[in-house]
Amino acid sequence: MTSRTLTLSNGAGSIPTVGLGTWTVFGELGSDEQVEAAACAAIDAGYRHIDCAWNYGTQKGIGRGLETKIKEGVIKREDMFITSKLWDTHHNPVLVMEELKDTLKQLRTEYIDMFLIHWPTALKDQDFSGDVIAPKNDDGSIAWACYPLEDVWKEMEACVKAGLAKNIGISNFNKKQSERIFNSSTIKPSNMQIEVSPYFSNSRLIEYCKEKGMVVTAYAPLGAPLRPWREAGEPSAFEDKVLLDIAKSKGRSVAQIVIRYHLQTGIVVIPKSITPSRIQENINVYDFELSGDEMKQIKGLDRNLRVYKEPITIGHQEYPFDDPY
Numbered sequence: 001m002t003s004r005t006l007t008l009s010n011g012a013g014s015i016p017t018v019g020l021g022t023w024t025v026f027g028e029l030g031s032d033e034q035v036e037a038a039a040c041a042a043i044d045a046g047y048r049h050i051d052c053a054w055n056y057g058t059q060k061g062i063g064r065g066l067e068t069k070i071k072e073g074v075i076k077r078e079d080m081f082i083t084s085k086l087w088d089t090h091h092n093p094v095l096v097m098e099e100l101k102d103t104l105k106q107l108r109t110e111y112i113d114m115f116l117i118h119w120p121t122a123l124k125d126q127d128f129s130g131d132v133i134a135p136k137n138d139d140g141s142i143a144w145a146c147y148p149l150e151d152v153w154k155e156m157e158a159c160v161k162a163g164l165a166k167n168i169g170i171s172n173f174n175k176k177q178s179e180r181i182f183n184s185s186t187i188k189p190s191n192m193q194i195e196v197s198p199y200f201s202n203s204r205l206i207e208y209c210k211e212k213g214m215v216v217t218a219y220a221p222l223g224a225p226l227r228p229w230r231e232a233g234e235p236s237a238f239e240d241k242v243l244l245d246i247a248k249s250k251g252r253s254v255a256q257i258v259i260r261y262h263l264q265t266g267i268v269v270i271p272k273s274i275t276p277s278r279i280q281e282n283i284n285v286y287d288f289e290l291s292g293d294e295m296k297q298i299k300g301l302d303r304n305l306r307v308y309k310e311p312i313t314i315g316h317q318e319y320p321f322d323d324p325y
Protein backbone atom coordinates (compact mmCIF):
# COMPACT_ATOMS: atom_id res chain seq x y z
CA MET A 1 0.00 0.00 0.00
CA THR A 2 1.02 3.60 -0.52
CA SER A 3 2.87 5.14 2.40
CA ARG A 4 1.35 7.95 4.48
CA THR A 5 4.76 9.65 4.63
CA LEU A 6 7.87 9.96 2.47
CA THR A 7 11.35 10.27 3.94
CA LEU A 8 13.19 13.50 3.26
CA SER A 9 16.59 12.20 2.25
CA ASN A 10 18.49 15.47 2.48
CA GLY A 11 16.64 16.93 5.42
CA ALA A 12 15.18 15.84 8.70
CA GLY A 13 12.23 13.50 9.13
CA SER A 14 9.44 12.73 6.70
CA ILE A 15 6.59 14.50 4.93
CA PRO A 16 2.95 13.30 5.01
CA THR A 17 1.85 12.41 1.48
CA VAL A 18 -1.49 14.26 1.60
CA GLY A 19 -1.50 17.86 2.78
CA LEU A 20 -4.04 20.65 2.74
CA GLY A 21 -3.53 23.38 0.09
CA THR A 22 -4.38 26.86 1.35
CA TRP A 23 -4.13 29.19 -1.61
CA THR A 24 -6.86 30.39 -3.81
CA VAL A 25 -7.67 33.30 -6.02
CA PHE A 26 -11.26 32.24 -6.11
CA GLY A 27 -12.37 34.20 -3.08
CA GLU A 28 -13.63 31.33 -0.95
CA LEU A 29 -10.86 31.68 1.60
CA GLY A 30 -11.95 35.14 2.61
CA SER A 31 -11.64 35.61 6.35
CA ASP A 32 -9.20 34.34 8.95
CA GLU A 33 -12.20 32.56 10.53
CA GLN A 34 -12.91 30.59 7.35
CA VAL A 35 -9.27 29.59 7.03
CA GLU A 36 -9.14 28.61 10.69
CA ALA A 37 -12.24 26.45 10.19
CA ALA A 38 -10.66 24.73 7.15
CA ALA A 39 -7.46 24.04 9.12
CA CYS A 40 -9.45 22.63 12.04
CA ALA A 41 -11.58 20.47 9.72
CA ALA A 42 -8.42 19.13 8.09
CA ILE A 43 -6.73 18.31 11.38
CA ASP A 44 -9.90 16.59 12.62
CA ALA A 45 -10.01 14.61 9.36
CA GLY A 46 -6.47 13.37 9.98
CA TYR A 47 -4.31 15.79 7.96
CA ARG A 48 -0.91 16.34 9.51
CA HIS A 49 0.49 18.46 6.66
CA ILE A 50 -0.57 21.99 5.69
CA ASP A 51 0.87 23.87 2.73
CA CYS A 52 1.18 27.61 3.32
CA ALA A 53 3.02 30.56 1.82
CA TRP A 54 3.72 34.09 2.93
CA ASN A 55 1.86 35.65 -0.02
CA TYR A 56 -1.35 33.58 0.36
CA GLY A 57 -2.68 35.80 3.12
CA THR A 58 -4.03 32.71 4.88
CA GLN A 59 -1.25 32.01 7.40
CA LYS A 60 -2.90 33.90 10.26
CA GLY A 61 -6.02 31.73 10.00
CA ILE A 62 -3.92 28.57 9.78
CA GLY A 63 -1.97 29.67 12.86
CA ARG A 64 -5.21 30.11 14.76
CA GLY A 65 -6.41 26.67 13.66
CA LEU A 66 -3.14 25.07 14.78
CA GLU A 67 -3.32 26.80 18.14
CA THR A 68 -6.95 25.74 18.65
CA LYS A 69 -6.24 22.08 17.91
CA ILE A 70 -3.11 22.06 20.08
CA LYS A 71 -5.09 23.58 22.97
CA GLU A 72 -7.85 21.00 22.48
CA GLY A 73 -5.19 18.27 22.74
CA VAL A 74 -6.00 16.89 19.26
CA ILE A 75 -2.41 17.40 18.09
CA LYS A 76 0.98 18.42 19.38
CA ARG A 77 3.02 20.83 17.28
CA GLU A 78 5.49 18.07 16.46
CA ASP A 79 2.70 15.96 14.92
CA MET A 80 2.27 18.55 12.16
CA PHE A 81 4.27 19.21 9.00
CA ILE A 82 3.97 22.88 8.06
CA THR A 83 5.38 24.26 4.82
CA SER A 84 5.76 27.92 3.98
CA LYS A 85 7.33 29.73 1.03
CA LEU A 86 9.54 32.75 0.50
CA TRP A 87 7.68 35.30 -1.59
CA ASP A 88 9.30 36.94 -4.64
CA THR A 89 9.51 40.41 -3.02
CA HIS A 90 11.77 39.05 -0.27
CA HIS A 91 14.62 37.49 -2.30
CA ASN A 92 17.01 40.18 -1.11
CA PRO A 93 19.22 38.09 1.18
CA VAL A 94 18.70 40.53 4.06
CA LEU A 95 14.93 39.90 3.90
CA VAL A 96 14.85 36.08 3.71
CA MET A 97 15.06 35.29 7.41
CA GLU A 98 12.98 38.36 8.24
CA GLU A 99 10.15 36.97 6.13
CA LEU A 100 10.40 33.60 7.82
CA LYS A 101 10.20 35.28 11.24
CA ASP A 102 7.06 37.09 10.10
CA THR A 103 5.61 33.77 8.91
CA LEU A 104 6.38 32.14 12.27
CA LYS A 105 4.51 34.94 14.02
CA GLN A 106 1.50 34.51 11.72
CA LEU A 107 1.51 30.73 12.13
CA ARG A 108 2.03 30.99 15.91
CA THR A 109 4.89 28.53 15.85
CA GLU A 110 8.60 28.56 16.62
CA TYR A 111 9.66 26.68 13.49
CA ILE A 112 8.32 25.37 10.21
CA ASP A 113 9.03 21.94 8.79
CA MET A 114 9.72 23.04 5.21
CA PHE A 115 10.71 26.43 3.81
CA LEU A 116 10.65 26.71 0.02
CA ILE A 117 11.75 29.42 -2.39
CA HIS A 118 8.32 29.95 -3.98
CA TRP A 119 9.53 31.04 -7.42
CA PRO A 120 13.00 31.65 -8.88
CA THR A 121 11.83 35.08 -10.07
CA ALA A 122 12.49 37.99 -7.71
CA LEU A 123 10.30 41.09 -7.57
CA LYS A 124 11.25 44.47 -6.16
CA ASP A 125 11.81 44.49 -2.36
CA GLN A 126 8.73 45.12 -0.21
CA ASP A 127 8.01 45.28 3.49
CA PHE A 128 5.97 42.65 5.37
CA SER A 129 2.65 44.50 5.50
CA GLY A 130 1.30 42.29 2.70
CA ASP A 131 -0.15 45.35 0.96
CA VAL A 132 1.89 44.85 -2.22
CA ILE A 133 2.33 41.33 -3.53
CA ALA A 134 3.13 42.28 -7.14
CA PRO A 135 4.84 45.71 -7.14
CA LYS A 136 4.56 47.87 -10.23
CA ASN A 137 6.79 50.34 -12.02
CA ASP A 138 5.50 53.82 -12.85
CA ASP A 139 4.49 52.61 -16.32
CA GLY A 140 2.28 49.89 -14.80
CA SER A 141 4.59 46.97 -15.61
CA ILE A 142 5.56 44.54 -12.84
CA ALA A 143 8.72 45.61 -10.97
CA TRP A 144 11.14 42.72 -11.32
CA ALA A 145 14.40 42.34 -9.42
CA CYS A 146 17.18 39.81 -9.53
CA TYR A 147 19.23 38.39 -6.71
CA PRO A 148 21.49 35.42 -7.51
CA LEU A 149 19.56 32.29 -6.54
CA GLU A 150 22.72 30.93 -4.95
CA ASP A 151 22.74 33.91 -2.54
CA VAL A 152 19.07 33.46 -1.70
CA TRP A 153 19.75 29.81 -0.97
CA LYS A 154 22.60 30.68 1.45
CA GLU A 155 20.04 32.57 3.52
CA MET A 156 17.64 29.60 3.35
CA GLU A 157 20.50 27.52 4.80
CA ALA A 158 20.96 30.15 7.52
CA CYS A 159 17.28 29.65 8.45
CA VAL A 160 17.97 25.95 9.07
CA LYS A 161 21.08 26.73 11.08
CA ALA A 162 19.07 29.20 13.19
CA GLY A 163 16.52 26.46 13.96
CA LEU A 164 13.65 28.30 12.25
CA ALA A 165 13.15 25.74 9.45
CA LYS A 166 13.77 22.01 9.70
CA ASN A 167 14.09 21.48 5.93
CA ILE A 168 14.49 23.69 2.88
CA GLY A 169 13.52 23.26 -0.73
CA ILE A 170 12.48 24.93 -3.96
CA SER A 171 9.33 25.43 -5.98
CA ASN A 172 8.81 26.17 -9.67
CA PHE A 173 12.52 25.83 -10.45
CA ASN A 174 13.52 24.20 -13.72
CA LYS A 175 16.29 21.64 -13.97
CA LYS A 176 19.05 24.15 -14.74
CA GLN A 177 18.09 26.38 -11.82
CA SER A 178 17.93 23.37 -9.51
CA GLU A 179 21.40 22.30 -10.63
CA ARG A 180 22.75 25.72 -9.66
CA ILE A 181 21.43 25.21 -6.13
CA PHE A 182 22.77 21.67 -5.91
CA ASN A 183 26.19 22.81 -7.11
CA SER A 184 26.53 25.71 -4.70
CA SER A 185 24.88 24.50 -1.50
CA THR A 186 25.96 22.89 1.72
CA ILE A 187 22.37 21.89 2.62
CA LYS A 188 20.75 20.36 -0.47
CA PRO A 189 17.08 20.97 -1.27
CA SER A 190 14.99 18.05 -0.04
CA ASN A 191 11.67 19.03 -1.62
CA MET A 192 10.54 20.43 -4.97
CA GLN A 193 6.98 21.74 -5.23
CA ILE A 194 5.69 21.86 -8.81
CA GLU A 195 2.49 21.65 -10.78
CA VAL A 196 1.40 18.07 -11.50
CA SER A 197 -2.08 17.01 -12.59
CA PRO A 198 -3.59 14.31 -14.80
CA TYR A 199 -3.25 16.68 -17.78
CA PHE A 200 0.22 17.92 -16.82
CA SER A 201 2.42 15.00 -15.83
CA ASN A 202 5.65 17.06 -15.50
CA SER A 203 7.29 13.65 -15.70
CA ARG A 204 10.81 14.65 -16.79
CA LEU A 205 11.17 17.10 -13.92
CA ILE A 206 9.78 14.53 -11.48
CA GLU A 207 12.28 11.97 -12.71
CA TYR A 208 15.10 14.49 -12.29
CA CYS A 209 13.96 15.35 -8.73
CA LYS A 210 13.84 11.70 -7.76
CA GLU A 211 17.39 11.21 -9.13
CA LYS A 212 18.56 14.10 -6.94
CA GLY A 213 16.79 12.75 -3.85
CA MET A 214 14.17 15.52 -3.72
CA VAL A 215 10.65 14.56 -2.70
CA VAL A 216 8.18 16.02 -5.21
CA THR A 217 5.04 17.80 -4.00
CA ALA A 218 2.30 18.19 -6.61
CA TYR A 219 0.43 21.47 -6.51
CA ALA A 220 -2.88 21.90 -8.31
CA PRO A 221 -3.13 18.10 -8.21
CA LEU A 222 -6.79 18.21 -9.29
CA GLY A 223 -5.96 20.66 -12.10
CA ALA A 224 -7.37 23.69 -10.20
CA PRO A 225 -10.81 23.03 -11.72
CA LEU A 226 -12.40 26.35 -10.69
CA ARG A 227 -9.59 28.61 -11.86
CA PRO A 228 -11.14 31.73 -13.37
CA TRP A 229 -8.65 31.75 -16.26
CA ARG A 230 -9.70 28.31 -17.50
CA GLU A 231 -10.11 28.67 -21.25
CA ALA A 232 -13.07 27.39 -23.22
CA GLY A 233 -12.46 23.82 -24.31
CA GLU A 234 -9.81 23.10 -21.66
CA PRO A 235 -10.51 19.74 -20.09
CA SER A 236 -11.59 19.21 -16.48
CA ALA A 237 -10.65 16.06 -14.59
CA PHE A 238 -14.14 16.08 -13.08
CA GLU A 239 -15.73 15.62 -16.53
CA ASP A 240 -13.17 13.19 -17.91
CA LYS A 241 -14.65 9.89 -19.10
CA VAL A 242 -11.59 7.83 -18.19
CA LEU A 243 -11.59 9.19 -14.64
CA LEU A 244 -15.37 9.00 -14.28
CA ASP A 245 -15.34 5.36 -15.39
CA ILE A 246 -12.55 4.39 -12.98
CA ALA A 247 -14.27 6.32 -10.18
CA LYS A 248 -17.53 4.50 -10.86
CA SER A 249 -15.92 1.07 -10.96
CA LYS A 250 -14.07 1.72 -7.70
CA GLY A 251 -16.99 3.41 -5.91
CA ARG A 252 -14.83 6.49 -5.32
CA SER A 253 -14.94 10.14 -6.37
CA VAL A 254 -12.89 11.51 -9.26
CA ALA A 255 -10.85 13.58 -6.78
CA GLN A 256 -9.99 10.43 -4.82
CA ILE A 257 -8.94 8.62 -7.99
CA VAL A 258 -6.70 11.49 -9.05
CA ILE A 259 -5.14 11.88 -5.59
CA ARG A 260 -4.59 8.13 -5.33
CA TYR A 261 -3.01 8.14 -8.81
CA HIS A 262 -0.46 10.76 -7.74
CA LEU A 263 0.33 8.87 -4.52
CA GLN A 264 0.98 5.67 -6.44
CA THR A 265 3.53 7.53 -8.60
CA GLY A 266 5.49 8.25 -5.40
CA ILE A 267 4.77 11.95 -4.90
CA VAL A 268 3.09 14.15 -2.28
CA VAL A 269 -0.20 15.99 -3.03
CA ILE A 270 -1.70 19.14 -1.52
CA PRO A 271 -5.28 19.46 -2.80
CA LYS A 272 -6.94 22.64 -1.62
CA SER A 273 -10.46 22.60 -0.28
CA ILE A 274 -12.45 24.74 2.09
CA THR A 275 -15.39 22.34 2.05
CA PRO A 276 -15.31 19.99 5.08
CA SER A 277 -16.78 17.01 3.19
CA ARG A 278 -14.18 17.38 0.42
CA ILE A 279 -11.37 17.90 2.91
CA GLN A 280 -12.35 14.54 4.40
CA GLU A 281 -12.84 12.89 1.01
CA ASN A 282 -9.41 13.98 -0.24
CA ILE A 283 -7.54 12.18 2.52
CA ASN A 284 -9.62 8.99 2.41
CA VAL A 285 -7.35 7.51 -0.23
CA TYR A 286 -5.19 5.03 1.64
CA ASP A 287 -7.62 2.10 1.64
CA PHE A 288 -7.81 1.24 -2.04
CA GLU A 289 -5.43 0.70 -4.93
CA LEU A 290 -5.42 1.47 -8.64
CA SER A 291 -4.39 -1.41 -10.88
CA GLY A 292 -1.53 -1.22 -13.35
CA ASP A 293 -4.04 -0.85 -16.16
CA GLU A 294 -5.90 1.98 -14.39
CA MET A 295 -2.59 3.76 -13.72
CA LYS A 296 -1.71 3.43 -17.41
CA GLN A 297 -5.06 4.87 -18.51
CA ILE A 298 -4.63 7.93 -16.26
CA LYS A 299 -1.03 8.39 -17.37
CA GLY A 300 -2.37 8.49 -20.93
CA LEU A 301 -4.41 11.64 -20.16
CA ASP A 302 -1.29 13.83 -20.11
CA ARG A 303 -1.44 16.69 -22.61
CA ASN A 304 1.22 19.02 -21.22
CA LEU A 305 -1.47 21.42 -19.97
CA ARG A 306 0.25 23.72 -17.47
CA VAL A 307 -2.33 25.95 -15.79
CA TYR A 308 -0.02 28.06 -13.58
CA LYS A 309 2.13 30.00 -16.05
CA GLU A 310 2.81 32.94 -13.72
CA PRO A 311 2.19 35.68 -16.31
CA ILE A 312 3.61 38.42 -14.05
CA THR A 313 7.13 37.10 -14.62
CA ILE A 314 7.07 35.99 -18.25
CA GLY A 315 10.23 37.54 -19.74
CA HIS A 316 12.05 37.74 -16.34
CA GLN A 317 15.63 36.47 -16.65
CA GLU A 318 14.83 33.65 -14.21
CA TYR A 319 11.42 32.77 -15.71
CA PRO A 320 11.46 28.98 -15.30
CA PHE A 321 9.06 27.71 -17.93
CA ASP A 322 10.88 28.55 -21.17
CA ASP A 323 13.01 25.41 -20.79
CA PRO A 324 11.24 22.12 -21.60
CA TYR A 325 11.65 21.13 -17.95
Ligand SMILES: NC(=O)c1ccc[n+]([C@@H]2O[C@H](COP(=O)([O-])OP(=O)(O)OC[C@H]3O[C@@H](n4cnc5c(N)ncnc54)[C@H](OP(=O)(O)O)[C@@H]3O)[C@@H](O)[C@H]2O)c1
Binding pocket: 020, 021, 022, 023, 024, 026, 028, 051, 052, 118, 171, 172, 193, 194, 218, 219, 220, 221, 222, 223, 224, 225, 226, 253, 255, 256, 270, 271, 272, 273, 274, 275, 278, 279, 281, 282, 308
Ligand atom coordinates in the same frame (compact mmCIF):
# COMPACT_ATOMS: atom_id res chain seq x y z
N1 LIG B 1 4.11 26.45 -5.29
C1 LIG B 1 3.27 27.12 -6.05
O1 LIG B 1 3.64 27.99 -6.84
C2 LIG B 1 1.80 26.81 -5.96
C3 LIG B 1 0.94 27.23 -7.00
C4 LIG B 1 -0.41 26.92 -6.90
C5 LIG B 1 -0.88 26.20 -5.80
N2 LIG B 1 -0.03 25.83 -4.80
C6 LIG B 1 -0.52 25.07 -3.62
O2 LIG B 1 -1.22 23.92 -4.09
C7 LIG B 1 -2.53 23.91 -3.54
C8 LIG B 1 -3.50 23.22 -4.46
O3 LIG B 1 -3.56 23.84 -5.73
P1 LIG B 1 -4.88 24.58 -6.26
O4 LIG B 1 -5.63 25.05 -5.08
O5 LIG B 1 -4.50 25.56 -7.26
O6 LIG B 1 -5.66 23.44 -7.07
P2 LIG B 1 -6.36 22.04 -6.73
O7 LIG B 1 -6.01 21.59 -5.37
O8 LIG B 1 -6.07 21.17 -7.88
O9 LIG B 1 -7.90 22.42 -6.82
C9 LIG B 1 -8.56 23.12 -5.81
C10 LIG B 1 -10.01 23.29 -6.23
O10 LIG B 1 -10.64 22.01 -6.32
C11 LIG B 1 -11.81 21.98 -5.53
N3 LIG B 1 -11.86 20.67 -4.88
C12 LIG B 1 -11.04 20.21 -3.90
N4 LIG B 1 -11.39 18.96 -3.55
C13 LIG B 1 -12.44 18.61 -4.33
C14 LIG B 1 -13.26 17.46 -4.40
N5 LIG B 1 -13.04 16.39 -3.62
N6 LIG B 1 -14.28 17.44 -5.30
C15 LIG B 1 -14.51 18.52 -6.10
N7 LIG B 1 -13.78 19.66 -6.06
C16 LIG B 1 -12.75 19.70 -5.18
C17 LIG B 1 -11.66 23.10 -4.51
O11 LIG B 1 -12.94 23.62 -4.17
P3 LIG B 1 -13.42 23.97 -2.67
O12 LIG B 1 -12.31 24.63 -1.96
O13 LIG B 1 -14.55 24.90 -2.93
O14 LIG B 1 -13.85 22.69 -2.03
C18 LIG B 1 -10.82 24.12 -5.26
O15 LIG B 1 -11.63 24.97 -6.03
C19 LIG B 1 -2.82 25.41 -3.29
O16 LIG B 1 -3.92 25.61 -2.45
C20 LIG B 1 -1.48 25.84 -2.73
O17 LIG B 1 -1.37 25.45 -1.37
C21 LIG B 1 1.30 26.10 -4.89
